[in-house]
Amino acid sequence: MPTEVDYLLLGGGLASATAAATLRLEGAKGSIMILSNEELPPYYRPPLSKQFLLGAATAEMLSIYSDSFYKEQEIELALNVSAIAVNTETRHVTTDTCGDIRYGQLLIATGGRPKPLEIPGTDLKSIHYLRRKAECEAIRQNARSGAKSAVVIGASFLGMEIAMSLIALGLHVTLIEADDKVLKHLESTDISEYFKGHAESQGASVLLRDTPLAFHGEGGQVREVETASGHRVPCDLAVISIGVVPNTEFLQGSGIVLDEGLVVVDELLRSNVANVFAAGDVTSFYDPVFALRRHIEHWDNAVKQGRLAAKNMLDQRLRYDEVSYFFCDVGDISFSVLGAPEEGNEQFSRGALDKRSLAIFYLKDGVPRALFSIGRPVEETRHAEDLIRYRVNLGDVQDRLSDQTFSLAQIPISTVLILQGGGALGAFEWGVVKALEEEQIFPDIVAGVSIGALNGAIIAANPRHATEALESFWSDLSVRTPFLPPGEASRAITSMEILMFGVPNFFKPRWLQPFANPSLLPADWTSYYDTAPMKELISKYVDFPTLKASPVRLLVGAVNVATAELEIFDSYVDDLTPNHILASGSLPPGFPWTVIDGEAYWDGGIVSNSPLDLVLDRCGPGGKHVFIVDLFAGHRDLPKNMMEVMSRRDEIFYSERIRSDRRLRETVASYRTLVNLILAQVDPYKLTKIQQRPLYIEMMGDGALVNFTRFVRESANGEPSSRDYDFSEESIRLNQAAGYALAKKTLHHPVGNVEGLTAASPLPVLLPVQTRQTSPRKRTGPM
Numbered sequence: 001m002p003t004e005v006d007y008l009l010l011g012g013g014l015a016s017a018t019a020a021a022t023l024r025l026e027g028a029k030g031s032i033m034i035l036s037n038e039e040l041p042p043y044y045r046p047p048l049s050k051q052f053l054l055g056a057a058t059a060e061m062l063s064i065y066s067d068s069f070y071k072e073q074e075i076e077l078a079l080n081v082s083a084i085a086v087n088t089e090t091r092h093v094t095t096d097t098c099g100d101i102r103y104g105q106l107l108i109a110t111g112g113r114p115k116p117l118e119i120p121g122t123d124l125k126s127i128h129y130l131r132r133k134a135e136c137e138a139i140r141q142n143a144r145s146g147a148k149s150a151v152v153i154g155a156s157f158l159g160m161e162i163a164m165s166l167i168a169l170g171l172h173v174t175l176i177e178a179d180d181k182v183l184k185h186l187e188s189t190d191i192s193e194y195f196k197g198h199a200e201s202q203g204a205s206v207l208l209r210d211t212p213l214a215f216h217g218e219g220g221q222v223r224e225v226e227t228a229s230g231h232r233v234p235c236d237l238a239v240i241s242i243g244v245v246p247n248t249e250f251l252q253g254s255g256i257v258l259d260e261g262l263v264v265v266d267e268l269l270r271s272n273v274a275n276v277f278a279a280g281d282v283t284s285f286y287d288p289v290f291a292l293r294r295h296i297e298h299w300d301n302a303v304k305q306g307r308l309a310a311k312n313m314l315d316q317r318l319r320y321d322e323v324s325y326f327f328c329d330v331g332d333i334s335f336s337v338l339g340a341p342e343e344g345n346e347q348f349s350r351g352a353l354d355k356r357s358l359a360i361f362y363l364k365d366g367v368p369r370a371l372f373s374i375g376r377p378v379e380e381t382r383h384a385e386d387l388i389r390y391r392v393n394l395g396d397v398q399d400r401l402s403d404q405t406f407s408l409a410q411i412p413i414s415t416v417l418i419l420q421g422g423g424a425l426g427a428f429e430w431g432v433v434k435a436l437e438e439e440q441i442f443p444d445i446v447a448g449v450s451i452g453a454l455n456g457a458i459i460a461a462n463p464r465h466a467t468e469a470l471e472s473f474w475s476d477l478s479v480r481t482p483f484l485p486p487g488e489a490s491r492a493i494t495s496m497e498i499l500m501f502g503v504p505n506f507f508k509p510r511w512l513q514p515f516a517n518p519s520l521l522p523a524d525w526t527s528y529y530d531t532a533p534m535k536e537l538i539s540k541y542v543d544f545p546t547l548k549a550s551p552v553r554l555l556v557g558a559v560n561v562a563t564a565e566l567e568i569f570d571s572y573v574d575d576l577t578p579n580h581i582l583a584s585g586s587l588p589p590g591f592p593w594t595v596i597d598g599e600a601y602w603d604g605g606i607v608s609n610s611p612l613d614l615v616l617d618r619c620g621p622g623g624k625h626v627f628i629v630d631l632f633a634g635h636r637d638l639p640k641n642m643m644e645v646m647s648r649r650d651e652i653f654y655s656e657r658i659r660s661d662r663r664l665r666e667t668v669a670s671y672r673t674l675v676n677l678i679l680a681q682v683d684p685y686k687l688t689k690i691q692q693r694p695l696y697i698e699m700m701g702d703g704a705l706v707n708f709t710r711f712v713r714e715s716a717n718g719e720p721s722s723r724d725y726d727f728s729e730e731s732i733r734l735n736q737a738a739g740y741a742l743a744k745k746t747l748h749h750p751v752g753n754v755e756g757l758t759a760a761s762p763l764p765v766l767l768p769v770q771t772r773q774t775s776p777r778k779r780t781g782p783m
Contacts, residue, residue: 004102005033005076007313008093010083011109011247012036014044014299015280017064018306019107019313024073026314030104032075035095037082040133041067046299048136049161050329054168055140062133083110086254088273105313108251108263108271108278109306112244112297117153121215124222127238130162139239143169147236150174151225153212154241155182157328160195162239164331167202174205174233176212176225186372187341188360194353195330202331207231244297246282259284262295267319268573269309277313279305288321288572289389290340290369300325300694318618319573323389325694332685334692336381339370339388348401351376356688359384366395375688378701383408386623390414390444413623417443417459418612421450421585421605422631423724425713427732429455429629430470431739432711436627437467439747443627445553445619447611449604452629453556453584454538460554460571461542473541474736476505478729495726502529503727505537507591527592531585535578544578547571555614557604558583561593566607568614623706629739630712672700711743 007023007030009016016034023032034042043062051057070077078098085094092100114129116122126147128139143150143166152163155177163173175182181192182199196206210229215238217223225233246261257264257272262284269277269285278285280302287294301324308320326337333356344362351358359380362370368391371384387394390413400406417436419429429452436442442464448456458473459466479497502508507529547554554571558580569580583594583601593600604611612628639645679687690696715723723731 003100004031006030006104007032007107008101008103008105009034009107009109010093011107011111011280011282012038012040012042012079013109013111013280014042014064014302015109015111015306015309016107017042018303019109019279019310020075021065021069021073022307022310023313024075026311026316028310028314032073033078033101034075035078035081035083035093035101037080038132039080041065041070041077041079043133044299045131046327048133049130049158050165052133053136053140053162053165059133083250085250086256088255088276091275104275106276107306107309107313108248108256108276108282109280109302109309110247110250111281112246114240115243115245117212117240117242119212119214121217121222122240124215124217125220126222126236127215127240129240130158131244139237140169142237143171147171149235150237150239151176151212151233151235152239152241153225154243155179155206155208156185156241157183157326159239159241160199160330161328162241163199163204164202164329166237166239167199167204168331171237172203172205174207174225174235175199176207176210176227176233178209178211180209182206182208185341186337187344187362188347188372190353191360191372195333198330198333205233207233244281248282264293267321268312268317269305269320270312277309279309285320288319289323289391290343294340296324298324298326300327317568317570317573319570321389323385325697327692327694329689329692332688333374334689335372335374336692336694336697337370337372338381338385339368341370341372343369346398348398350402350404361394361398361401363394363398366393366398367391368394374692378691378697380408381697382701383411383623386413386620387411389620390623409623411623412625414444414619414625415441416615416619416624416626417446417456418610418615418626418628419446419448419452419456420609420611420629420631421448421452421587421603422609423451424727424731425631425723425735426451426455427474427735428631428713428739430467430474431736431741432627432629432743433459433470434467434736435740435743435747437464438744441627441747443552445555445615445624447555447557447615448584449557449609449611450585450587452611453581453604454534456554456556457538457542457547457576457581460547460550460552461544463550463552469541473537474732476537476540477503477727478732479503479727480729495728499725504533506534506727507531508533527588528590529592531582531591531594534585535582538578538581542578542581544576547576553619555611555618556581556584557608557611557614558586558594558601559604559606561600561602564607566604567601568618570618625707625709628708628710630710632713632715675700709746711739711746713738713742 007028009019012034020032020034042064044064047057047062052062081098082096083093084096092102094100114131126142128135130136130139149172150166151174152159153176155175159175160182163175166173181189182196183192186192200206207227210227210231212225213228214226215222216226222235222238225235225238227233248258248261248263251258255273256276263271263278263282265271265278265283265285267286267288269279271278281297283305284293284295304322305320308318311318323338328335341362344364346363347360348363349358349360357375359376360372361368368384368387370388371381373381387408392411392413397411443459446456446459455470458469462469509529510525548571550571556569557566558569559566569576574580579594579596583596584604586592586594586601587603587605593602612626679690
């Protein structure tokens with residue numbers, strides 16, 4: 001076994017397996033090891049209480065990946081090995097059988113073990129817990145070896161599944177639950193009563209508000225359970241399902257902060273110790289969707305957190321703002337739960353339980369917090385996911401949620417403003433913002449590059465009142481030439497003046513700076529101008545420490561000079577500073593690179609002047625109305641001279657592009673058709689279970705359409721190349737007026753297109769869609 005590993009993943013479950021696969025998919029080149037105290041490669045645990053317990057699934061069907069997958073991806077599996085200590089100062093993990101392993105990055109995904117029931121008699125034979133494959137096999141063997149009756153302690157999700165499986169194996173089952181209802185975490189008396197009745201109809205006995213006091217037996221074999229209420233329940237088999245204890249004892253003394261045994265991580269799944277992450281059942285993580293710390297023991301959560309932890313181990317700085325799914329099979333009835341039902345204080349339902357088609361929306365002060373779904377269309381569930389994720393206030397429509405003809409797709413989710421780079425043309429964006437605010441359209445997300453990043457930062461720092469701040473900002477930027485009459489000649493002279501002397505509040509030329517410092521000699525220049533004045537100016541209009549609390553999320557793009565990678569700075573993830581904004585506008589060779597945390601960055605427009613991709617990658621594609629300000633014309637007559645050639649080259653280079661991958665859309669549609677053809681051969685009982693699985697819902701259910709409204713700046717043939725740096729007072733005024741007029745016209749007379757983007761696409765597939773004006777939705781807190 002190697003003594004040094006680049007990516008060491010502790011735990012042999014779904015989170016570790018997903019993280020390992022994601023690391024390779026995202027281009028990790030170093031060594032990867034999964035260290036597990038089990039004897040088997042990572043496998044799915046949900047079937048243990050259902051298909052595998054019933055004998056309907058084989059051991060091979062449990063495997064997450066084949067043995068060949070790990071070999072091909074060069075992922076080492078260290079099985080039957082336990083971590084017994086972690087030294088975060090030297091980055092060493094001590095194991096029980098294989099010595100010390102030094103790590104570069106560490107993921108803690110050790111999951112949990114069943115919480116023990118500490119009463120007399122638990123050492124009797126045929127008393128089981130269910131967490132591992134071997135434990136499942138023991139229960140099944142016990143059930144098929146003459147057992148007639150069983151007791152299941154705990155009637156939550158796992159307990160109910162085990163009970164129904166044991167009934168299907170021919171045993172009489174008694175459920176004992178300390179609470180006053182089964183499935184208490186669903187926070188619905190009606191649902192609990194329904195499933196209690198369903199279990200009883202299948203032959204189960206249910207004891208509520210009762211707890212076991214002792215197991216009794218003879219010959220070392222369990223024979224009955226004595227309860228606090230005085231019942232003595234006969235049983236040949238018992239399964240205890242009262243919760244889980246995190247496997248984190250080995251972290252004591254490591255310096256990693258724990259809370260009741262759970263690893264405390266932030267929304268990026270980082271612990272308090274550098275290079276140490278955690279994922280899955282073992283975490284206490286900050287959930288920005290609900291603005292509180294949470295702990296989730298779900299299959300879907302393990303997948304999503306394992307994937308995200310791997311990406312952040314590669315320094316992608318992505319926050320966990322997913323809505324977790326949970327599915328459960330109570331015998332032949334399957335249901336899904338999204339979000340946090342305990343967070344809701346109002347419930348609205350559509351459909352009916354007796355028809356096995358019901359959705360319950362859990363709202364808190366009009367904001368959806370969770371969804372219970374059984375037998376409902378996948379599109380409805382996908383729309384609900386977005387409503388929960390973006391905390392859309394449904395106060396105006398909540399009474400319509402019970403109407404099955406009311407589509408959730410009609411509810412606008414978030415408003416996005418996309419701002420390009422274009423130097424002085426950024427005044428056009430100011431005009432658009434003024435028109436939007438007059439129409440009561442305010443962005444929830446603003447994404448900008450270069451001058452668009454400067455405008456975007458001011459918008460995020462001044463929510464719903466950005467016009468005044470932008471007006472003052474652009475007034476500070478404007479260059480006045482007092483003794484010249486207005487017109488093209490005046491603007492041309494001012495542009496030459498700017499080339500020679502700069503813009504006082506933006507950039508100043510290096511050739512006017514003293515040469516006392518040898519680093520400023522021309523031979524050592526890496527740019528023609530110094531942008532220090534802009535750093536001071538943007539600080540005047542943006543209170544950077546408060547950006548994380550702004551209701552407007554800011555995304556800006558910059559290119560890492562050393563790696564050539566486009567990186568995203570996110571106000572809800574990063575502690576943004578003036579340097580982050582300057583980095584996005586550091587266009588060479590005019591402007592110098594900007595250094596952030598030791599890394600040099602240039603203008604994001606070098607790679608992509610259109611930050612639309614940034615939004616969809618970070619915030620998902622579903623249910624958005626996107627307003628795009630396009631500063632560079634997409635269509636123009638052929639250039640007639642060299643000046644027009646240069647101008648047209650820049651237009652093409654910096655123009656906004658929407659990826660239109662029809663082939664990918666056709667492929668996705670074909671796969672969906674194939675899936676539906678296969679499922680048509682599946683019996684209805686199995687089909688209903690498949691349709692409640694999170695992966696099926698996410699891949700087969702379309703999210704809400706993305707709607708685009710575009711404000712395309714028109715420029716005349718022969719437009720001077722100085723347009724980008726013409727910060728003359730007259731040009732700024734004309735650009736602002738043009739943006740305002742075009743936005744007003746577009747908003748009142750929208751031009752529609754015919755194609756759409758849905759949230760179901762596995763990759764961003766961006767196509768123009770029909771424009772429609774939407775009112776901004778109210779939401780609670782930053783998202």
